[in-house]
Amino acid sequence: MRFLQREVFWNSIGFKVFVLYFVSMSLTVSIMGFLSFTKSTSVIQSNAGSIALQTIEQAEKRLQMILDEYDNRSQMILGYQDLQKGITGGFTDYYDRVRNTTTISNFITNLVNSKNDTVSMNIIGNYDTSYRYSIITSTGFTVLPKADPSLCQQEWCRRIVEAEGKVVRFGIGYSFMPIDSPNYENTPVYSFGRALKNLQGRGEVIGVLLYEINPEEIEKILREIDFSTSGNTFIMKRSGDIIAQDPGTTLPRELSELSLPKNAQGTYSARIQGEDKLIVYREMEGTDWLLVGMVPMKNLVKDTRQIKTFTVYLALAFVVVAIILSFVAGRFVHRPVYTLMYYMKKAREGDFDVKIPRSRNDEFGILFESFNVMLFRIKQLIDELYVQRLLKKETQLKMLASQINAHFIYNTLDSIHWISRIYKIDTISTMIFGLSKYLRLSLSDGREFVTVDEAVELVESYLSIQKARYEDKFTVEVVVDRTVKYNKVLKFLFQPIVENAIYHGIENLTGTGELHISWVKQDSGLLFTVRDNGVGIPEDQLEQIRSTLEQTDIRENFALRNINAQIKLTYGTEYGLTLESEVGVGTCVSMFIPLVD
Known part of the structure; x- marks a missing residue:
């Protein structure tokens, strides 16, 4: 379509479209450039926090699967009848005791060998016999006398008894019942326990299970968590005690005074060692433990400076493009309309195989694509009816x-x-x-x-x-x-x-x-x-x-x-x-x- 005659050019729709398009686009680009820079900084921080939180969620699920598997092992021990008989001393004679001990030894050995991560397993009986399995000793399985009363007064033992059969997780630390070995005393273990109840009697506590496992698998998960930037990952109680961490990192002391929100998961900003940190956390199911990731804030927003420079150049480029597009829009606005009318007529005559070439990327291009999709869907529905x-x-x-x-x-x-x-x-x-x-x-x-x-x-x-x-x-x-x-x-x-x-x-x-x-x-x-x-x-x-x-x-x-x-x-x-x-x-x-x- 040609523009109107030169003498009425200033009143033509083409010129009005040119002026309106140029002014609106230039003003919009300037405002959006400013807003996009401001928003991008906020979005980057928010997205980084969301990605970090998703990473923590995935790691928490992996850790929870590991801890649940540990708990299942202890449940097998809790319900083993021959072990209950050995702890309570319900033997008919000496040979019955020997047979029972052999059965327990085979059971514990098979259980331990099914997963090569057990450091020691302590089954402390209150009535007759106790048992221990350790990779440190040459025999592996050892039969011990009943529990010493002083042992039952230790805090960890009291916590297990008070839990009345529920799993008590102590986290990663040194053994509560170390064997006289330098390698054992200096080796951290993941410890948990549960009370053993008399399943044949009134359910009274007859002993305590203390299970110690090599923490390498837990530490590996903490070490593999990647925030695409420098950061730390660790497990802590809400009270501030560190339960587990990557052995290759050192955590700031201020973490013991960190007060996280009571929510089950979320993000939190804090200033630690004079530096702003983004902290993402997730509560581990069934415990008061938190899986925490800590990332320096400056590393998350370092790309915003590049965005600022890019935004300025982009705005200038859009102003130039606005001038060109304003002129072209007024001259060629009618062409897509006539194109659409032509193909609509073809479709009305029953030709559903027609397709408008996608030669534009503006609203008309979207309209063309919608028209093509509509015709495709109509033809597809006809074919689907036949297939049905x-x-x-x-x-x-x-x-x-x-x-x-x-x-x-x-x-x-x-x-x-x-x-x-x-x-x-x-x-x-x-x-x-x-x-x-x-x-x-x-x-x-x-x-x-x-x-x-x-x-x-x-x-x-x-x-x-x-x-x-x-x-x-x-x-x-x-x-x-x-x-x-x-x-x-x-x-x-x-x-x-x-x-x-x-x-x-x-x-x-x-x-x-x-x-x-x-x-x-x-x-x-x-x-x-x-x-x-x-x-x-x-x-x-x-x-x-x-x-x-x-x-x-x-x-x-x-x-x-x-x-x-x-x-x-x-x-x-x-x-x-x-x-x-x-x-x-x-x-x-x-x-x-x-x-x-």
């Missing part, structure tokens, strides 16, 4: 197959039930073998299609079950065309037809029944036939069966109706079942399906 119909058809097919399979299983189980009552135990093994073979073939790795040869084997497995039930009630002749043995067919089409011939044709027959089953190739398809010399079907009932094969809302002729529906859903409406019968002569059921390689 296909899925509905497939689901119906699978449901029908499942119903056919269940129908056979119910009849087979019923046969096994009655034979077991009539014959007590004879023939049951034969039927169970046939049933297991049938189920194995039925599963066939979840495949819906099997070869004709596999389908024949499936029918023969079923016949072996029925022969065991009916004994000499009927004879079977099976004919299989060798040229179709490896063609693919639906798995559960054939057995229900054979089942119907036995139950409805031969079972009520006086004398010996004959069953002829065949799979033969006919033209380009497979003809499956089941013929019996049973009682036959009256003409009116036969017509009723034929009419109900195509219906889905009635309960009669359940098996045949489902098979016929399954054939038509899978292979097409031109395929299906054919029934011929004469009273006193017998019945013939034929199935014609296409050959599938």
